[in-house]
Amino acid sequence: MSWIETAARAFVTFFNAFITVYLAVYTAYLLISCLVGAFRATRTQRMEELHNVVDHEYYYPISILVPAYNEEQSIVQTVNNLLRLRFRRFEIVVIDDGSKDGTKQVLLETFPFVRETARPVRYRVPCHPIRELYSCRRGEILITLISKDNGGCKADAVNAGINVAAYPYIVNMDGDEILQQNALRLACRALLESDNVIAVGGNIKISNDVRFRDAMPVGGGMGRNPVVNMQILEYSRGFRGTRVFQDLLNANLIISGGYGLFKKEALIAVGGYDPVSKGEDMELTVHLQQYYRKNGIPFSMRFVPESICWTQGPATLRDLKSQRLRWHCGLIQTIRKYRSMILNPRYGIVGLFMFPYMILYELLSPVFMVLGCFSVAVSLILGDVSLASLLTVYLLYVLFGLILTVLTYLDNRYCPEEKLTAGELFRAVFYGLIDAFFFRPYIALVNFTAFFRFKKITTSKWVSPKRVDVREDGENAAEQKSE
């Protein structure tokens, strides 16, 4: 036996032992999360049926911040959809972050904006200078347009919005999104349940092929673009389960930048969003966890899956890759920045469990995947396993994953009142297979490369992916604009 073979066997033995424990913990965590998620969903439905709810749509005035960079294609539609929200008191603040296209122009042409030269801005969180402010009213709703120097990131634009926002609660969303008509009312229920709630995260769904009427989905689902369809399946799996479990523990480490409701004072207390971070949403959530736990201030951050915001998923592999690289680099940055929280009992369950979990199962999972592939290859060369056995196990894994993915998708269909067609079922199974064979390994590989491209990505500027036209009911859902 050569030393290479000895070393290879030692590696495989050690790695197999490690990965067994790793996967056992992961499976247990997922199982508990899914059970908690299912229990919570059933309970919520029962409570709703038994009128065990608190509702009030007046007392929480909300400023909706819409940061926009090169969003001329979708920004007017976004504002129009926000105007259809059923909520008594809110304002819309659009932040044009020095767009190079006609974002500002289309807004000025569509709405009767008047320039406000005298309006003072109170810079309570850092941001690049605000150059111009415009405002107009649509009924009771005040719309403000901020035109500012490009800050190079979404965080800077949102911070500008925080500085201008008039109301004590802030909703942060993207320039291409549709906030479902009842989203704010449902999110505010969490505020009514406890005075300690400082943030509420909502559910994000992919809107590319969905038709809307009055900011409510009325049809559509999977379309023809496989990249988008993969994300539909991914989001269906991701937003239930683990986030609900984290909510139960008050250990949410991410309130999506796509849709989150925050107490303004809490944002100001932590200095707003970090413009350096590529994962500004996670950075902010972790910062809030750190701040409130460190200072012993009672707080809670809630996740309300019923409160839904619709977003456009990247329509090309190139955009998707760029988005996921940015997310993974954001994760690396956040973990580096808050490393003092790791295994630190001062931060409770977040320090002792959630942070190590994020490192092992989010940050390093692509590394373990690559090592796993290497280990399998070594085992095959050494003759420890046969190719047939490997294929069998892999196919079983794919089959099991496929069933779960398809069932989750069917449970979360966008328009449950629409009849499920054979075509839709076929598409779900078909894309479920592509998801298991190609999409997930592809995303893992992209995340793996993030470690090598970290410096380049963290110094790059804010780019907006290609958008599609979101249409109202009665028209074809979306026209994909490929590059």
Add this chain to the structure above:
Amino acid sequence: MADLIRNQYQIIAVIALVLVIVAARIVNAALAGRRKMAEGRRIVLWKETLDRLSGDDSLRLTKREIARFSDSGMLKAFAFLSENGEGASCAKVLFRNGTAIVSRVEAYADPAEKGFFAYIVSRSDRSGWTDETKEPYRSFARALVRDDSVYCRENALKMLYAFGDPDAVIDAFQTLSHDGRLHNEKLLADGLASYTGDRDALVSALAEAFERFDDHTQSAVITYFTTVGYHGRDAFFRERLDDGSVSVDQRCDILRLLIKDPSEETKRILIAVLRGNRNAEEWQTAAVAANGLAEYPGDDDVIRALMKGITSPSWDVRVNSASSLVKLHAPEHVLLDIRNGADRYAADALLYALSSAEREETE
């Protein structure tokens, strides 16, 4: 191939697992259909009971019928009938069998069912109810207010507001204060606004019991007073403004209450608050006072106080003072003094207030 055959146990295990999942879903779908059918049957059962009782003056339910009140499905069916044409009959059933029904619900229902039961009672037709028939429900609500669930507490309070009995509301508020349960202040104030009984009696009872509530509940009561209008105990609230133990939030609530009813005394207080509170911690009260002074036109003392307010280190005090000066149509020389003065922040605040007023007029 031989390897594949050797792995048959793994294949069988996973296929079995898949079959179990699929079977579970089929069973679930079948159960959903049955649940729907059962809903219809429950409504029919209640309908039969109501029909039977329509010819019976005693309106007494049997033991089995009373047991239905601890079953969520039967409660839903009862609520459906109560809101769809059988409101009066359902209400009669409730008030004639109060003690038995409440005993059953208290003993056997889970918290969500108790909350739902309170909700049903709160929305039931109240004609024909007497103090005596309400009593079991009142004591039920008093107990439910102590529940950990915010929904139970809210529905219990809704029931008490619907009964229109001030003492029961006061009692519930005292219980909340005593137990330290921070039921949302906005829900409390809003709930009081839905009170169906004699509003003046409620206001008097709340004022009488005010000091027995905790700070949180007191703020809700003041917000309610501000909404419905309140006269008679201004002096009491004015004194509280000087009480150091009263929270800043409550002091702001009191100022808003006093502002609703402009008077010389209130003006004096507002000026004192605006002039007196120069430190960072007390800016909230000063900001509220600056706002309130907009109700006193043609008064030099007010203008002088606001001129001082506009130079405050607090952003909100400056902005509110500027806004009030513009609303009061302060003399031109006053505005010029501020615009040309050394305090750039004050000048900015005034400029913004002027342009906002101009735009509002145009719109």
